[in-house]
Amino acid sequence: MNSTKSAIALVYDGKNTPTLTAKGEDDLAEAILALAREHDVPIYENPDLVRLLARLELGDAIPEVLYRTMAEIIAFAWYLKGKHL
Numbered sequence: 001m002n003s004t005k006s007a008i009a010l011v012y013d014g015k016n017t018p019t020l021t022a023k024g025e026d027d028l029a030e031a032i033l034a035l036a037r038e039h040d041v042p043i044y045e046n047p048d049l050v051r052l053l054a055r056l057e058l059g060d061a062i063p064e065v066l067y068r069t070m071a072e073i074i075a076f077a078w079y080l081k082g083k084h085l
Contacts, residue, residue, distance in 0.1 A: 004025050004026060005025065005026055005029045005030065006023075006024070006025050006029050006047070006050050006051070006054060007022075007023070007024060007025075007028075007029035007030075007032040007033050007050065008020060008022065008023045008032070008050050008053045008054055009021045009022035009023070009032055009035075009036065009041075010053075010062070010070075012070075012074055016061075017061040017062060017067075018061065018062050018070055018074070019059055019060060019061050019062070020053060020056045020057070020058055020059065020060050020062070021058065021059075022058070023053070023054050023056075023058070040081075042076075042077040042080050042081065044073050044076075044077065049066075049069065052066070053066075
């Protein structure tokens with residue numbers, strides 16, 4: 001079975017809704033992940049969530065139905081980076 005690797009990147013400034021800044025499959029997904037690692041950006045693996053968010057266009061805000069899920073992920077990422085809410 002040939003599995004396609006997918007990745008997305010979001011930006012969140014603490015004020016506005018997180019928005020999709022990058023998405024890709026295979027080599028582009030690897031490049032997105034490599035940049036995240038290079039810049040010490042936490043990586044959260046959830047293939048189902050990636051599939052949902054990959055449907056968005058670049059620059060789109062995440063849908064309201066995912067606010068709670070994204071809030072939990074962002075809070076955990078901030079915790080890992082030593083930031084406070």
